[in-house]
Each structure stands twice: as structure tokens, then as C-alpha cells.
Amino acid sequence: MKDGPDIARIAALIGDPARANILTALMGGKALTATELASEAGVTPQTASGHLARLDEGGLVRIRKQGRHKYVTLGSDAVAGVLEALMGLSAGTGHLRTRTGPRDSALRQARVCYNHLAGDRGVQMFDALTAQGVLTMSGDDVALTASGADFAVGFGIDLDALARRRAPLCRACLDWSERRTHLAGSLGRAMLDRMFVLGWARRDPDSRAVHFTPPGARAFDAAFARP
Known part of the structure; x- marks a missing residue:
């Protein structure tokens, strides 16, 4: 079916192991920094930043800047x-x-x-x-x-x-x-x-x-x- 919601795009965002680890870590409900999420995902901070940008663009996370840090939460319930x-x-x-x-x-x-x-x-x-x-x-x-x-x-x-x-x-x-x-x-x-x-x-x-x-x-x- 060519029309309707694009579930393949959302599935692809979740399907990457590093991004899946990031999303799972955020299931605790706490806002975490990109550095903390990099550790959870087992990737470098630079790689985590790229993953977070994609997740943010896809609406799966929200990124808020406070002072020197960026805090990340899940996009919604x-x-x-x-x-x-x-x-x-x-x-x-x-x-x-x-x-x-x-x-x-x-x-x-x-x-x-x-x-x-x-x-x-x-x-x-x-x-x-x-x-x-x-x-x-x-x-x-x-x-x-x-x-x-x-x-x-x-x-x-x-x-x-x-x-x-x-x-x-x-x-x-x-x-x-x-x-x-x-x-x-x-x-x-x-x-x-x-x-x-x-x-x-x-x-x-x-x-x-x-x-x-x-x-x-x-x-x-x-x-x-x-x-």
C-alpha cells in the first residue's frame, strides 16, 4: 500500500541497535544527556549525536537545551x-x-x-x-x-x-x-x-x-x- 502511515520509516529508526538502546534507556522516564545515552548505546558521543538527530527528526525523542547540556526524553506517551x-x-x-x-x-x-x-x-x-x-x-x-x-x-x-x-x-x-x-x-x-x-x-x-x-x-x- 503506497498511501497511509509510513511504518517502515519508524521501524527503521527503532531497528538500529544503538538507537534501540537509546530509546530503551529513556523508558525510565528520566531526561538523559547525550553523553549518558552514548554510554547506554555503546557508541561514541559523536555517533550518539547523529542517532539523536535522526530520532528527533522522526518525532521519537525530544531534545531540550539547558545551559551547556542537551537533555533528551521520549517524544510522547x-x-x-x-x-x-x-x-x-x-x-x-x-x-x-x-x-x-x-x-x-x-x-x-x-x-x-x-x-x-x-x-x-x-x-x-x-x-x-x-x-x-x-x-x-x-x-x-x-x-x-x-x-x-x-x-x-x-x-x-x-x-x-x-x-x-x-x-x-x-x-x-x-x-x-x-x-x-x-x-x-x-x-x-x-x-x-x-x-x-x-x-x-x-x-x-x-x-x-x-x-x-x-x-x-x-x-x-x-x-x-x-x-
Whole structure:
């Protein structure tokens, strides 16, 4: 088909190993410098700069200059969703770059997917919220119910502030390790941020892993009991 979206161009941008490593590193949700991304990709800073220019032109990343440094983030939530789906497809078809180890185990348990909770705990939270009637899902569409709004406010979420954002409130995101849905969108981001504020969990400074404290894990399981 000659008309329509040019998926081959996007696939080519993602398909280069160095660019794939750069995009994967940005899935942690943090803005990284070109030097940091060069290290993640295993290339020279000059080569990384060229890759970043192509990714920026393709709309897959955003580059912001602040002082002497340029900071890079993913271009949008949609880019993050595509990358997470590709990770799921790769894992499901056996295309893994490393053997499963302790670090992989931590990532499978709980991790940041761009800006929301993923992994086993992310899926547990989504299943619990659906079972409790906080969320409804029809096809790929996720919505917050009226009683769910009360739950969110009680959890400490400012729904009025979220409504003023351009991002969708709720979005389904396919988890690459669990092959099931977890919660994305501005509500998913706010839920994870709230867990950090409550002291339930902390970010691993060297990876996308999220580590729950023993009291935090108990509080999480009480709030989001498995159906």
C-alpha cells in the first residue's frame, strides 16, 4: 500500500541497535544527556549525536537545551507505548538479549514504564482496580468510574489537576514481562508518584526497577489485593 502511515520509516529508526538502546534507556522516564545515552548505546558521543538527530527528526525523542547540556526524553506517551509493546513482542517470541538474572527479576516485579508502574505489581494494581470497580475496560479503552473517582481522591490524587492536562486520564499499556495490561495515562503516573510520596517504594538509581519497602509492600497489597 503506497498511501497511509509510513511504518517502515519508524521501524527503521527503532531497528538500529544503538538507537534501540537509546530509546530503551529513556523508558525510565528520566531526561538523559547525550553523553549518558552514548554510554547506554555503546557508541561514541559523536555517533550518539547523529542517532539523536535522526530520532528527533522522526518525532521519537525530544531534545531540550539547558545551559551547556542537551537533555533528551521520549517524544510522547505514544512512543513509550509502542516501545513497551515491542518489548512484549520480543520477549514473547524469545528474542532476549540477556539471560534472566537478579536484575531482570527486580524489573519483572516492579519497574517504571516511562512514568507509570509496570511489572507484576503494575498488573496486580490494574486487576485490583478493575475488580473493585474503580476502572472499567472495554476493548482497549479504560475509564475511571464515579466510585473510582472517590477512590482516587481518597488515595490522594488531585483529579481536577489531572483533568487540566493534555494526556488521557486512563490508558491501557501492555506489560512486556507479564503480557497483560497495566495502567498508563495521567492517572497511572499520579498513582506511582503518590506511592513514592507515601514512602511505599523508591526508584533504583541505576535501572528502571522500583523497590518496595516491606511496609510499603504490605500497604500496596492491602490497597490492591489480588482478585
